[in-house]
Amino acid sequence: MSHADDSADHDGRVILPVVALTLLAVVVRLVGLGTRSFHWDEGRVGYWTLRFLKTGAFEYRPVAGGPFLYLVDQPVFALLGPSDFSARLVVALVGGLLPLVALLFRRRLAADETVVFAAILALSPTLVYYSRFLRGDLPLAAFSLVALGCLVSLVDTGRRRYLYGAALAGALAFTTSGFIVGYVACWLVAGALVFDHVRVYGDARQTALDRVSGYGRTLHDWVTPLARAFLLFVAVFIFFYAPRSADGSGPDLWNPLTFPAVLEEALYGSLRKYVGVWVEYRDGHEFLAYIAAHVELLVVLAAPLFLLGLFGFAAERYAGRNRSVVAFASYWAGASLLFFPVITELTAPWVIVHTLAPTSLLAAVGGAKLVRFARQGVSDRNAARTGIAALLILAVVAQAGALAASNVYGPSDWDNRMAQYGQPAGDLDAMATNASTAMAGNEGIDVVYVGDRYYLADDSDEDYPPVPESWGNRLPLPWYFERMDAETTSVSNATRLDTLDETPPVVVAQPQYRAALDERLTGYRVDEYELALWNRNVVVYTRQ
Template sequence: MAQIRNRSSAGKVYGWLRFLWPSKQRGMCRVAFGVVLLLAALLRFWGLGERPLHHDEAQHAYFSWIFMHNILGSWPFCFLAQGSNGACYRYDPLLHGPFQFHVIALVYRLCSLVGIPIEGANNVTARIPAALLGTALVGLPYFLRDRLGTWGGWLASFLLAISPGMVYFSRFTREDIYMAFFTLLLIVAIARYIRARDRRWLIWAAVALTLSYATKEATFFTIALLGSFAGAVIVWELGSGRVIRKKGAWLPETLAFPALFLYLLVFGSVALCFFGWLKGLARSLSNVEHVAQADAVLAVVKDWTTVLLLLGFIGLCAFMLFKRSQGDSQQARVTRFDPIKQPLLRMLTTLPWRHWTVAVLTAWIVFAVLFTVLFTNLRTGIGDGVWQGLYYWLKQQEVARGGQPWYYYLLLIPLYEQIGVVFGLVGLIYCLCRPTRFRLFLAYWFVGSVCIYSWAGEKMPWLMIHMVLPLLLLAALAIAPLVRALVGLLHQRKKPCGRHISAFGGLVLACMALIVTLQNMFQVNYVHAEDAPHEMMIYVQTTTDVNAVMKQIEALDREYYHGKHEISIAVTRDATWPFAWYLRNYSNVAFQNSDVHMCVLPRENADVMIAGGHCIGGVLAKGKGTYQALRYSMRRQWDQGYMPPRCVPQQGKTCEEQPYIGVGPLLWLSYGDNPPPGAQFDPMRAACTIWYWWWDRRAIGSTNGSFDMVILLRNDLVQPERREAR
């Protein structure tokens, strides 16, 4: 036993020496990855605060600011309240998981400690966590070099660094880039643990899965994809251990293929039934008659879940103490599974108890800390964390936020991710033709993600990165052999053959696709960053008019209230976001929080009134004669002419409700949202439309999509003669 420990210690020392003093080749590899990381950081942090906060960004930034005050600033009070005080943050799936509020609030606090004004909270600091994890995501393929190859890993990092979607949503205060990081970290950790059997990687996998779930409920999709693929591998390995052919060529050698076929048949049937059941359950939960009963059942389930998880935690701790008291030597277990043909089964059956127990306990602690909000909601936090997110997600399936068609991502992703789409599809074929388990997983991950996210009710542009992530890894696998072939030719200095010429042609195509991708990345992030009518990925975005409104309010506050942020402001419901964030430091602001009376001003005779949307008319009439009105655009939106045309009921065919009506994607690409009567899809016109959009950002459809607002300034504040009298 002492010899084993000495060997382990010596191995750790050797590992640290290799890390601190790498070989020349390893050092050059690290430099190459480091350069890509620097590029990624530059692209993500450059001008990070210039774009106004989106509606959702404003919510996340604002409630993180509240979190900083009420949890980090008044933790003892919130701890004693234990979720009974509404001022203390509690997990609410409406805004997704608690991770982002913890981390953004922490950034605010750290920034305030180093002297950044306004308590360290501003547009830049709200986006720092997204930019940091978006940059860290680029470095993760370094740990997949044994699966992707050195060139494949580096290319994956490079493609992630310059991807238009990855860059944009790394500069965006939403949880999807966090989830993408934790998903890839989970896959890296699992792959490394299977290869090295190092307990640290299993712990990282458990923590990554927990943090992903604490970030967004869509982690259920990740679990479904990983679990179903692992099930297929286990079935294959079980079948490969059963030989059925000794003579005769018409039978397979083992039961692997028949077992896998049966698994896919059964699993596919069960999955179809399950998704159909989920749709029915979602409809039932959206029925107001069933909500009260569902809430009551959920409350009981959450209470029992909390009890069971606490008992499980105690039981696991007792199990660990018992095993330690028995002096378990952790000797390798004897297993009948072949390490070459059945590595997953062998790993699962020989998994040391110290590995899985520590991983589970670590994940449990992380889960409890986040969902109980630093132990300030012990009573309901754990149960909410397990069930409330799923419950909310099911109810949202009928809401179908965005109302996008099933082909939404098939239209959006190719418009931006050219090198990813072209070579990702090549990589998909490559993985199927030259399969390894990891390559097959990448293919399954990509195809499964496209299917699941296209099936889900909510389809929004930020969800595209969960499909782009495996797509770019596939693209790296496709490009890597081309690079290796040409690099080998340069080293050998031989006359090029057909393979080298093909590789050169492939790299030329890759460079052409890369140029278009870089153009799209530059346009969407640095030129049209708040110009939603010209960027499908932006979809809807707060305009810079919000900055103009805030400058007027700040000027009046300086003139009449000495810059103390005491000017009185009334805001209707439609204008709450993003102004709740921008007016957070003004002490005399009243927001209309009622959905029923959303256009009723919460305060009469305020110095400034702000109204949005359909509230504008009523507020203008109310302020006529006593206020000066200025009209602005609060948000602008991308044209949605690609929506399906109006459904016409026919015999035997019913039409579902259509929230948006368009002309269909093909006519929209050919003629925009107003095609001439009798027009048909024109491939040449569509190609020209896309070409001009790529290079000139010539809008495909209408650019009139706008959600307006008005700001009303009281006359005695803005008219010179009344200002003097005042």
């Protein structure tokens, strides 16, 4: 059989299972996508997206995260309307299509490794959970894997489309999250170690200087495609980071007369803002404590994947072929254990997504070896080997299923380790329904916040990020009220409610003011909701 026949047979055994797993991945991410109340971070992204959509103005603000979700969710809201489901849809589709990335690595991985890789990307509980969460972490991990896969396919095939795919995916990764700096650091470390890895395991007759010279000749031969890829990268970067002006008073991407200012703001201004927020004015933290917390979350939330990754790394390095792509993933995963605890501002479950991205490839190697071990036991009719393999596979599947049932689709409470503190423990859909009904036909102020925790001396402070801490204390309620197009204000205590011309149809208050408000608000329904996993209750009055 020729090499072409071997390749066709390999692809035939891989493509159909990967496509089937991708369809399954999309389904498990879309089912009940809008049932969980918005986390505080989701509330921020959703709120500012609606504000940008309403005003037509946009400016990159590092404290609000990368621009990707804000800009791609605007047409989704315009088409489907704002809701918890539509807001998360883009991230869910990115996560659902993620198993297709495995096909980009199929020339470097065995057929069973490729399929297991796709299965892990499709069904890993942590990846599923944060594919159903409005943050840029999952898109960043996904676009980075796509970029790496395209580069691997470029080396394997020499086809230019993979170069342009890598440029596009890399540019999108830069628009998703400030955590991109961690990926750049990890890739630089991994690239340097793989270069040395080739020296150890490659052709001993070829020196490092010979390889550098070869890379130089390749770059020279590819100068035109590389220039096009660079321009594609820059164009995508500018599109997302360029400001939009609502009234034409400032730089505007769609105004050719302001294009020089747009370029300056998109390329230099965005970098200056990023450095200011992420480097100059950020607080430090205990490095070792954050590393320990990061590893603990990996063990608690992704133990099978983490252990399979360790097994795959050991098997590949000490009893395998020492493939460069597996080595790169190993070094990338190892570096992420150090870099991400350094750059993150808090210990949160979503941070481990950035370690699970490369670990998934290692786990595919380990998982495939486990499956082969089971097959060999069945083929040899070895009951002991078959039993051991079956127990291990069952343990992996059972643990993943239990996590999915309890954490991904289960209630958001303090027992759910994937639900960070800012996740409301209660269901806010009823609050949104009651508030929407109460506001129907109202003119003027729709919502008033009561209490110093929520009070803003100047309501214009919430027009764009950064915002005062008291606005953040309201989260995720601003998202729900903004999508109702509600007009809001605030007072510092219950007695100040009397200074308003008319009591609004919705009153949101700290629980300490409930007794005073009960006397003032007759004809109102009163409900108490939990805006976090614990110790963040709020009382909501809705006029009947």
